[in-house]
Amino acid sequence: MNDTDSNKAPKKGHAIALFSGGLDSALAILMMLRQNIEVTALTFMTHFGCDLGDRSSCGSNPYPAAEKFGFNVKLMHLGQKFVDIVKNPRFGHGKNMNPCTDCRILMLNEAKEFMEMSGADFIITGEVMGQRPMSQVKDKLNLVVKQTGLKGKLLRPLSAQLLPPTEPELSGMVDRDKLEGISGRGRKRQMELAAEYGLEDYPSPASGCLLTDAGYSLRLRDLLAHTDIITFDDLNLLRAGRHFRLDANTKLVVGRDEADNNAILACKKPHHHHLEALGVGSPVTLLVGDASHTNLTLAARITARYSSGKKNPVVEVTIVNGDSNQALTVTPMTDTDLECFRLK
Numbered sequence: 001m002n003d004t005d006s007n008k009a010p011k012k013g014h015a016i017a018l019f020s021g022g023l024d025s026a027l028a029i030l031m032m033l034r035q036n037i038e039v040t041a042l043t044f045m046t047h048f049g050c051d052l053g054d055r056s057s058c059g060s061n062p063y064p065a066a067e068k069f070g071f072n073v074k075l076m077h078l079g080q081k082f083v084d085i086v087k088n089p090r091f092g093h094g095k096n097m098n099p100c101t102d103c104r105i106l107m108l109n110e111a112k113e114f115m116e117m118s119g120a121d122f123i124i125t126g127e128v129m130g131q132r133p134m135s136q137v138k139d140k141l142n143l144v145v146k147q148t149g150l151k152g153k154l155l156r157p158l159s160a161q162l163l164p165p166t167e168p169e170l171s172g173m174v175d176r177d178k179l180e181g182i183s184g185r186g187r188k189r190q191m192e193l194a195a196e197y198g199l200e201d202y203p204s205p206a207s208g209c210l211l212t213d214a215g216y217s218l219r220l221r222d223l224l225a226h227t228d229i230i231t232f233d234d235l236n237l238l239r240a241g242r243h244f245r246l247d248a249n250t251k252l253v254v255g256r257d258e259a260d261n262n263a264i265l266a267c268k269k270p271h272h273h274h275l276e277a278l279g280v281g282s283p284v285t286l287l288v289g290d291a292s293h294t295n296l297t298l299a300a301r302i303t304a305r306y307s308s309g310k311k312n313p314v315v316e317v318t319i320v321n322g323d324s325n326q327a328l329t330v331t332p333m334t335d336t337d338l339e340c341f342r343l344k
């Protein structure tokens with residue numbers, strides 16, 4: 001049977017896929033389509049980089065493959081549920097602030113709910129045994145099945161032959177012999193399958209979401225340590241610039257380049273103070289928190305330090321907050337003093 005015939009034939013079942021847009025999850029879906037299983041792919045987004053504009057392994061655009069191969073995609077934002085597991089993951093963080101095991105459990109629970117709601121038969125993922133240190137070793141795969149109550153309903157087509165048969169395999173809905181037994185970090189077999197299925201333009205493997213980044217995690221830890229109620233604006237501001245903590249209630253974000261400056265301005269809220277050096281090339285700086293005279297002076301000195309007037313004896317810095325506008329003339333901060341405030 002060719003692909004066109006299999007598209008016309010009645011579907012043997014319906015799978016819900018976790019789909020990042022990456023190679024492995026795309027292959028898992030194609031393996032199901034080849035077996036005449038209907039697939040609805042869920043692409044999850046979070047405030048930590050798994051969105052379509054990001055480069056992470058969790059953040060590729062799912063639509064080109066969906067259009068090319070004929071499956072549905074649903075975008076789902078995990079919002080506050082995901083923030084809660086980042087703050088307090090039951091199974092701990094990885095090397096940085098990435099709660100990969102809890103993340104998989106959350107995504108699978110959402111997929112399970114969707115499967116039950118839509119009357120689908122089972123769930124598939126592109127997980128490969130032993131591919132990632134935290135979320136994909138065999139114990140972790142079993143733990144996730146246990147925690148989600150998905151025993152028998154969670155099929156990992158790429159490693160299926162190394163795992164116990166699932167319900168769709170036992171019932172004959174899915175032919176186990178046509179599934180794979182891939183393990184480890186190599187991607188040779190996946191590349192062969194991609195060529196066989198005509199899957200092109202898949203992203204190269206990336207390290208994961210922003211939570212796997214040491215610098216981002218440091219800024220996030222600082223935010224969690226100093227803020228009781230975290231807003232999505234707070235989280236968005238962590239993505240750009242150099243970050244400085246002036247006191248327990250106050251931090252400063254200083255743009256490194258034009259893209260940073262624009263990103264910081266996009267996060268600006270009425271309660272933020274916006275600083276820029278006058279008459280010289282200047283970063284955009286936002287002060288978030290207590291705008292005391294001491295903090296505004298520190299903020300102005302740090303802004304001056306990152307301006308092109310950093311070697312000048314003094315630099316004038318404007319500070320705008322809503323309708324109020326003031327200027328301070330300050331000495332640029334020395335690198336030694338800067339180290340007391342820099343998040344590192």
Ligand code: SF4
Pocket residue numbers: 050058098099100101103104135207208209210211212
């Ligand atoms: S890197 Fe880990 S925490 Fe981040 S989205 Fe992927 S699985 Fe989830």
